[in-house]
Amino acid sequence: MxxxxxxxxxxxxxxxxxxxxxxxxxxxxxxxxxxxxxxxxxxxxxxxxxxxxxxxxxxxxxxxxxxxxxxxxxxxxxxxxxxxxxxxxxxxxxxxxxxxxxxxxxxxxxxxxxxxxxxxxxxxxxxxxxxxxxxxxxxxxxxxxxxxxxxxxxxxxxxxxxxxxxxxxxxxxxxxxxxxxxxxxxxxxxxxxxxxxxxxxxxxxxxxxxxxxxxxxxxxxxxxxxxxxxxxxxGFLGSANFLPGELVENAGEGRARIRLGNGAVVGAYAPSVKPAGEKVTVIIRPEWLVLERQGDQPPANQLAGTVGDVIYEGSAVRYGIKLNHDPETSVFLQERSNVDVLKPGDKVRINVANAVIATD
Ligand SMILES: Nc1ncnc2c1ncn2[C@@H]1O[C@H](COP(=O)(O)OP(=O)(O)OP(=O)(O)O)[C@@H](O)[C@H]1O
Ligand SMILES: [Mg+2]
Known part of the structure; x- marks a missing residue:
């Protein structure tokens, strides 16, 4: 009808x-x-x-x-x-x-x-x-x-x-x-x-x-x-990092907490309720990652990493960051170029401001 x-x-x-x-x-x-x-x-x-x-x-x-x-x-x-x-x-x-x-x-x-x-x-x-x-x-x-x-x-x-x-x-x-x-x-x-x-x-x-x-x-x-x-x-609309994680708990109202690798627990949007312990992939847009320059003990919502690729793009700098908990995995993010440009090997922490659990 x-x-x-x-x-x-x-x-x-x-x-x-x-x-x-x-x-x-x-x-x-x-x-x-x-x-x-x-x-x-x-x-x-x-x-x-x-x-x-x-x-x-x-x-x-x-x-x-x-x-x-x-x-x-x-x-x-x-x-x-x-x-x-x-x-x-x-x-x-x-x-x-x-x-x-x-x-x-x-x-x-x-x-x-x-x-x-x-x-x-x-x-x-x-x-x-x-x-x-x-x-x-x-x-x-x-x-x-x-x-x-x-x-x-x-x-x-x-x-x-x-x-x-x-x-x-x-x-x-x-x-x-x-x-x-x-x-x-x-x-x-x-x-x-x-x-x-x-x-x-x-x-x-x-x-x-x-x-x-x-x-x-x-x-x-x-x-x-x-x-x-x-x-x-x-991946089709914009760019994204995909990271493996494990569901720690459902916080209600479409929110969940996810453990990424060994330790870092981040909040994420959860389109559906999954049981604790379930393996998931989280989607993280590069602009949801914010660099913190000092310190080495990551509290909640933070990942520790080491700067790998540094690509200067004019108004922005694009970084590839190797994650300490899993050196096989890198995330990329961008920062405005009007702050100090980091060098490969620099230690950083990354604040995870937002994440979304992928449905596949
Ligand atoms: N008359 C036809 N006979 C056989 N296959 C067809 C025919 N018309 C379209 N197709 C196929 O159908 C699929 C979808 O075609 P469509 O033209 O809708 O794609 P599109 O999304 O508009 O792509 P584009 O962005 O390239 O224009 C394609 O794989 C195409 O080869
Ligand atoms: Mg067409």
Whole structure:
């Protein structure tokens, strides 16, 4: 049954021969939300977007838009604006013709089409370029035309497949802000595909992390970053140390205490309750580790170690620290470069400000 959502995928599956490309994919997007689908190449992002757009019919599961089941409807019978990765602007049409095309398919009158084309071009600040052909536009302008085409049909939702990845970094950052502003001011629901974690974290209400056709986690940006569900999510979104440990006790409310190696006990977020004594892996972001420069007896929450690699990165210095309790294991962390830079062999203590127990 369709719920109260603008986009709803319910248990969608898709196979090509023996290869499962979507494996039980479910997600729900509320009116006005910006949701990002993030994951490595080949994980099924474009397939997910195409299932929503109606370009691929899933083998199993259902798709609804604004509570209406559309699983088997063709794209033009869904009120969805689509921005393709390569923009797909027809080279023999002018900007006005490109924008008008989808409106003619929807059988709108000539005047209404002209009005909508002007309005959409206005929204993306391309007024005046109506009669140009795509080859007469810059990459950033082509991107805006693709966006305007999606807006012109007055869509219930807009889906975008890596719309910014062909652009250079500066323009990408500019358009990211513009796109987000437009989305907010129109209150339109957007599903955005990217493999750029910064884009995903900075723009989204919800982030969907996919791997091999499966959703690994859906949550708001802070939660996927600070409470990654598993090792894959932690490693794909940002970087992380993975350390073996043993559960000492559950402290309630999602907290636990973990012993790392021989002695150092640290607090960690525990997504599920596990028995004391259970072996676990903890995820520790480099910025959750804070160097203490003197002393050698580590109290609670601290690890003792010896500086190994020192990599100067301009505003920051990245250290690899060999842990005293297990010289086979190093952790890496960063420090601003405006303090003394440590040398290999220096003894340090590391304060563990935060840790998360991995579910796999
Ligand atoms: N028509 C097809 N026939 C067979 N396999 C396909 C077909 N279309 C996609 N695939 C496979 O499905 C998987 C997912 O493809 P998809 O295009 O969804 O990946 P993606 O996450 O968008 O990757 P990228 O970041 O590279 O764009 C890939 O392994 C791809 O090779
Ligand atoms: Mg793709």
């Amino acid at each position: 369709a719920g109260n959502f603008d986009i709803e995928l319910s248990h969608c599956g898709k196979r090509y021969g023996a290869v499962t490309v979507l494996d039980d994919v479910s997600l729900q997007v509320r009116r006005g939300e910006f949701i990002t689908v993030l994951g490595p190449s080949g994980c099924g992002k474009t397939t997910t977007l195409r299932v929503i757009g109606g370009f691929i019919i899933p083998d199993s599961g259902h798709v609804s838009i604004r509570g209406r089941e559309v699983t088997r409807l063709p794209p033009y019978r869904r009120n969805i604006g689509v921005v393709f990765q390569n923009y797909a602007l027809w080279p023999h049409m002018t900007v006005a013709e490109i924008l008008g095309f989808g409106l003619r398919i929807r059988k709108l009158g000539r005047e209404e089409i002209a009005r909508r084309v002007d309005r959409a071009l206005d929204m993306v600040q391309l007024t005046g370029l109506k009669d140009r052909y795509p080859r007469e536009l810059s990459g950033g302008q082509q991107q805006r035309v693709a966006m305007a085409r999606a807006l012109a049909i007055d869509p219930e939702v807009i889906i975008l497949d890596e719309p910014l990845s062909n652009l250079d970094r500066r323009l990408r950052e500019e358009l990211r802000i513009e796109l987000k502003r437009l989305q907010r001011s129109l209150g339109v629901t957007m599903l955005f595909v990217t493999h750029d974690q910064e884009e995903a974290l900075s723009m989204s209400d919800q982030v969907v992390v996919m791997q091999s056709g499966r959703i690994q986690q859906i949550a708001d940006p802070r939660t996927v970053y600070e409470r990654p569900a598993n090792r894959f999510v932690a």
